[in-house]
Each structure stands twice: as C-alpha cells, then as structure tokens.
Amino acid sequence: MINHEEVGLTDGDVKEMYRTMLLSRKLDERMWLLNRAGKLPFVISCQGQEATQVGAGFALDKEEDVLSPYYRDLALATHFGMTPLETMLSAFAKDGDIQSGGRQMPGHFSKKASNILSQGSAVTTQVLHAVGAAYKFKLDGEKRVALTTLGEGSTSQGDFHEGLNFAGVHKLPVICLIENNKYAISVPTRLQYAVDKLSDRAHGYGMHGEHVDGNDPFAVYGVVKAARERAVNGEGASLIEAMSTRLTAHSSDDDDSYRTIEEREKNKEEDCVVLMKDYMVEKNIAEESWFLEIEEEFKLIVKDATKEAENAPYPKAEDALRHVYEEVDNG
Numbered sequence: 001m002i003n004h005e006e007v008g009l010t011d012g013d014v015k016e017m018y019r020t021m022l023l024s025r026k027l028d029e030r031m032w033l034l035n036r037a038g039k040l041p042f043v044i045s046c047q048g049q050e051a052t053q054v055g056a057g058f059a060l061d062k063e064e065d066v067l068s069p070y071y072r073d074l075a076l077a078t079h080f081g082m083t084p085l086e087t088m089l090s091a092f093a094k095d096g097d098i099q100s101g102g103r104q105m106p107g108h109f110s111k112k113a114s115n116i117l118s119q120g121s122a123v124t125t126q127v128l129h130a131v132g133a134a135y136k137f138k139l140d141g142e143k144r145v146a147l148t149t150l151g152e153g154s155t156s157q158g159d160f161h162e163g164l165n166f167a168g169v170h171k172l173p174v175i176c177l178i179e180n181n182k183y184a185i186s187v188p189t190r191l192q193y194a195v196d197k198l199s200d201r202a203h204g205y206g207m208h209g210e211h212v213d214g215n216d217p218f219a220v221y222g223v224v225k226a227a228r229e230r231a232v233n234g235e236g237a238s239l240i241e242a243m244s245t246r247l248t249a250h251s252s253d254d255d256d257s258y259r260t261i262e263e264r265e266k267n268k269e270e271d272c273v274v275l276m277k278d279y280m281v282e283k284n285i286a287e288e289s290w291f292l293e294i295e296e297e298f299k300l301i302v303k304d305a306t307k308e309a310e311n312a313p314y315p316k317a318e319d320a321l322r323h324v325y326e327e328v329d330n331g
C-alpha cells in the first residue's frame with residue numbers, strides 16, 4: 001500500500017475507512033451464512049472488493065455526488081448511508097426494504113436520501129443512469145459528480161460504450177470505476193478483452209484513464225479524488241480500472257470450480273481487509289484492543305439487524321405492482 005499521508009489522509013481517516021470495510025465484510029459474511037442455512041434465497045458478495053469501494057467512496061462528497069452502483073457495492077453503499085438494517089431487510093425481502101419494498105433481488109441498491117440512484121437489473125444500465133445524472137449537473141452548472149461502478153464483464157455491453165462515448169463527447173462530470181476481479185462470472189479476462197488494460201479504452205472516448213491497485217484503498221482514493229477534481233473543474237470524465245480480488249464465488253448460486261485451488265488460496269493472501277489491518281498495525285495507527293473492540297461492536301450491530309429483519313413482516317401481495325404502473329384514483 002502507498003502511505004496514506006501521501007494522498008492527504010489522516011490516521012483518523014484510515015480508522016474510519018477500516019471501520020466501513022469491516023462492517024461491510026461482517027454484513028456480507030452473515031448474509032452468506034444465512035443463505036447456506038436456507039434463510040436467504042440469494043447473495044452476491046462484495047468480499048475482497050471493499051478496499052476499492054471504500055477508497056472511492058471516501059474521495060467523493062456524500063452530500064453532493066451521486067452513486068449509480070452495481071450489485072457488488074455493499075461497502076460503497078454502506079459508506080454513503082445504507083444502514084445494516086436496510087441491508088438485511090433487502091436480503092430477507094421484507095416490507096421495510098427501502099430499495100424495493102421486498103420486490104427486488106438483493107444488491108439492487110437505492111436510497112434517495114443518500115444520493116444512491118435506483119438500479120435496474122439489466123447488466124450495465126447503471127452507466128447510462130450516471131451519465132444522465134452527470135449531463136444534468138453540467139447543464140445546470142452544478143459542482144457535482146456521478147460515480148458509476150461495474151465489473152470488467154460489463155465492459156462488453158453496449159451500454160458501457162454508448163455511455164462513455166456520450167460522456168467523452170460532452171465532457172461530463174462522471175467517473176466510471178471498473179472493479180476488475182478478473183472473472184465475468186466464470187469467464188476469465190483473457191476471453192473478455194484483448195487490451196492489456198481496460199483503462200486504455202479511455203483514449204478512444206476522449207477522457208482520462210487510470211489503472212490502479214484495487215486492494216489499496218489509499219491508491220484508489222487518490223485517483224478518484226483527482227478524477228473528481230477534474231470533473232468539477234470542467235475537464236470531463238474519467239475511466240478508472242481498479243484491479244480487485246473476488247474472494248467468493250460469483251454469487252451464492254455459483255460453483256466457482258473454474259478457479260484452481262491454488263488461485264483461490266492466493267486470493268486469500270490478497271484479502272484487502274487483512275492487508276488494511278496489517279498496514280494499520282505496522283504504522284501504529286491502532287492497537288489490537290481497538291480491533292477487538294470494533295469486532296464486538298459490529299458483531300452486535302449485525303446480530304441485531306439480522307434479528308429485526310428476520311422478524312419483520314413480508315410485503316402484502318396486493319402491493320406487488322405498486323409503483324410499477326400509474327395508479328389512478330377512480331373515486
């Protein structure tokens with residue numbers, strides 16, 4: 001990891017980043033266990049990609065900027081304001097789910113109060129949503145940025161190319177962050193694209209491109225912060241490729257036997273949460289007692305959120321089409 005002070009972060013910032021990473025990991029691990037216990041139907045994990053998401057999130061202005069995330073962005077959404085209870089209500093598909101009222105699959109992040117745009121299920125449409133928001137910001141002269149994220153597999157979709165071409169032509173304040181975990185479900189990068197770096201495609205769109213270590217939250221923070229400064233100063237969009245590590249299978253329904261045992265073991269050595277803790281210990285940012293304290297704190301938070309969500313009511317059957325079609329009052 002680069003030194004956090006090189007990008008203007010304090011020891012307090014580092015501790016806050018680690019807290020967000022760890023809370024997201026604990027939520028994710030609990031949902032994975034609940035799925036295996038037959039209590040949750042589906043989980044798509046962010047384990048291993050928390051450093052990329054938290055580094056990017058901390059570089060933005062939560063009060064002004066908007067997110068158009070993809071399904072693996074639990075840590076990013078948590079930083080922007082999704083609470084553990086809201087996450088669990090969505091996972092259990094309960095009526096109190098702020099994202100869809102229990103009618104959408106988990107990982108479809110949406111919270112207006114936290115500037116998280118509603119997400120569609122069609123792969124890569126979030127890029128178009130972010131570009132649209134950024135176009136509005138430019139037309140209205142607002143010093144705001146839209147961040148969209150996606151996996152490297154989504155760069156094969158037409159929405160990616162169309163969105164970035166439009167952003168490049170109009171010099172929009174949008175940041176497109178590729179969380180490259182080296183697999184589009186089971187398809188490796190060598191079968192997904194022929195360029196050495198996906199960030200090199202930025203030249204074709206007329207925007208800034210950057211390749212960064214996604215397991216280093218400080219490096220990600222630095223490049224996203226610079227991208228935001230360029231965007232609000234009218235210098236246009238950025239395409240950032242963060243090389244990340246996916247610790248789990250693609251989802252709870254995936255058998256990731258396409259990855260060798262050696263590869264999976266190597267991935268564990270690149271666990272960004274472990275690397276972050278090691279860095280903090282090495283730099284004397286926190287003592288072991290602090291890590292134990294927040295472990296216990298988050299264990300209780302996740303336990304309480306799980307219990308409350310599991311006991312919450314399911315949505316009413318008659319509400320299945322609510323907010324889908326126009327509601328006409330015939331009275």
